[in-house]
Amino acid sequence: MASCSFCSEKAVFSSAGHTYCNLHFISSFESKVKATIERFGLVSDADRVAVAVSGGKDSQTILYILHSLYGDRVHAIAIDEGIPGYRDEKLDDLRKFCTRYSVPLSIYSFEESFGKPLTRFLSNGAPACRSCGVLRRSLLNKYAADFDVIATGHNLDDECQNIVLNLLKGNLSLSARLGPVSGVAAHKGLTLRIKPLYLCTEKEVATYAFLKGFPVRFNECPHASDGFRSKVRDALNELEAAVPGTKLRIVENFLALLPVLEDACRAVDGPVTCNRCGSLCAGGKCSACRVVEVFSDAS
Amino acid sequence: MKVFIERSNEEKEVVFAGTVRNLLLTLGVNPEVVLVSRGNELLVDSDIVSSTDSIRVLSVVSGG
Numbered sequence: 001m002a003s004c005s006f007c008s009e010k011a012v013f014s015s016a017g018h019t020y021c022n023l024h025f026i027s028s029f030e031s032k033v034k035a036t037i038e039r040f041g042l043v044s045d046a047d048r049v050a051v052a053v054s055g056g057k058d059s060q061t062i063l064y065i066l067h068s069l070y071g072d073r074v075h076a077i078a079i080d081e082g083i084p085g086y087r088d089e090k091l092d093d094l095r096k097f098c099t100r101y102s103v104p105l106s107i108y109s110f111e112e113s114f115g116k117p118l119t120r121f122l123s124n125g126a127p128a129c130r131s132c133g134v135l136r137r138s139l140l141n142k143y144a145a146d147f148d149v150i151a152t153g154h155n156l157d158d159e160c161q162n163i164v165l166n167l168l169k170g171n172l173s174l175s176a177r178l179g180p181v182s183g184v185a186a187h188k189g190l191t192l193r194i195k196p197l198y199l200c201t202e203k204e205v206a207t208y209a210f211l212k213g214f215p216v217r218f219n220e221c222p223h224a225s226d227g228f229r230s231k232v233r234d235a236l237n238e239l240e241a242a243v244p245g246t247k248l249r250i251v252e253n254f255l256a257l258l259p260v261l262e263d264a265c266r267a268v269d270g271p272v273t274c275n276r277c278g279s280l281c282a283g284g285k286c287s288a289c290r291v292v293e294v295f296s297d298a299s
Numbered sequence: 300m301k302v303f304i305e306r307s308n309e310e311k312e313v314v315f316a317g318t319v320r321n322l323l324l325t326l327g328v329n330p331e332v333v334l335v336s337r338g339n340e341l342l343v344d345s346d347i348v349s350s351t352d353s354i355r356v357l358s359v360v361s362g363g
Contacts, residue, residue, distance in 0.1 A: 001346060001347075002343050002346055010340075012340075012342075012343065013343065014344060019343060057361070158361070202332075202359045202361065205359075206357070206359035207334060210334055210336075210357070218305055218306070218357045218359070219305075219306070220358075220360070220361075233360065237331040240331050241330060241331045
């Protein structure tokens with residue numbers, strides 16, 4: 001039986017030559033999240049924090065830690081896309097979690113906001129992950145407008161995959177929008193997005209959620225089918241297994257380059273308002289309105 | 300030993316005794332992408348499992 005590097009208890013996690021028992025892992029993980037918040041200045045005194053939650057391990061973990069740090073300045077916001085057998089189960093888990101820890105939770109649905117659930121957009125030909133992401137972000141922007149920051153559960157693995165995907169697809173302007181804080185332009189109507197789990201691996205987050213006994217199902221959205229992302233994810237995990245620390249080095253190197261990318265890709269003109277819904281966008285109609293229009297029932 | 304793989308909702312009977320890491324290699328699973336538990340106890344790569352254990356393999360990969 002492997003023991004903790006810092007005491008004689010049984011180890012439950014190992015990384016970079018150290019092993020951690022339950023208590024030392026939890027303490028180390030929470031310290032890492034706090035250090036990330038401080039290093040990147042993610043939350044300021046008196047900030048009101050909306051936490052975008054899906055009901056999975058990442059969002060429950062970040063919600064728990066931010067609520068323990070900032071108390072009633074934290075409010076959970078969930079989007080119900082209408083994915084039977086998946087989101088309804090995740091939302092049940094989330095309701096249990098928020099009741100258990102007394103966190104205020106608001107849920108907004110595609111059905112209420114766009115007139116139909118995701119499944120109807122899909123049956124009209126909408127690409128699953130891209131359309132869902134656009135519509136979810138649109139609702140989050142709308143309902144978190146009165147908060148100072150929106151925290152998301154994006155972790156080191158997510159960021160690393162995005163960096164490599166953008167590089168492989170030649171989308172450097174998209175990479176300029178990555179980093180632990182996005183939406184840096186701070187326009188009225190665009191709330192800053194922060195990623196306090198930015199330096200935590202997916203495995204660390206899952207371990208924390210497991211040890212804390214959060215009501216989490218380790219299952220996958222039935223529409224998840226991004227073949228290229230899966231290939232990048234698998235390749236990065238193979239590299240990480242062979243050369244531990246690979247993902248962190250990719251992200252730290254990216255952080256060193258990010259200011260240059262931001263300068264190179266900074267838009268000359270600021271955002272304008274969507275001529276259909278009035279939200280901020282690059283011009284004409286916003287992405288959400290385009291999805292709603294193109295994949296309407298009449299199309 | 301009984302091995303339950305949560306991602307595929309699949310239970311396998313595996314003839315194995317040794318480290319968790321070697322069990323995962325036998326199953327063709329990258330240790331980076333899973334947690335392994337025996338009951339409520341999380342196991343690390345160097346822990347020894349035996350033929351009478353019931354093991355759960357949980358995927359850590361997010362999906363939506």
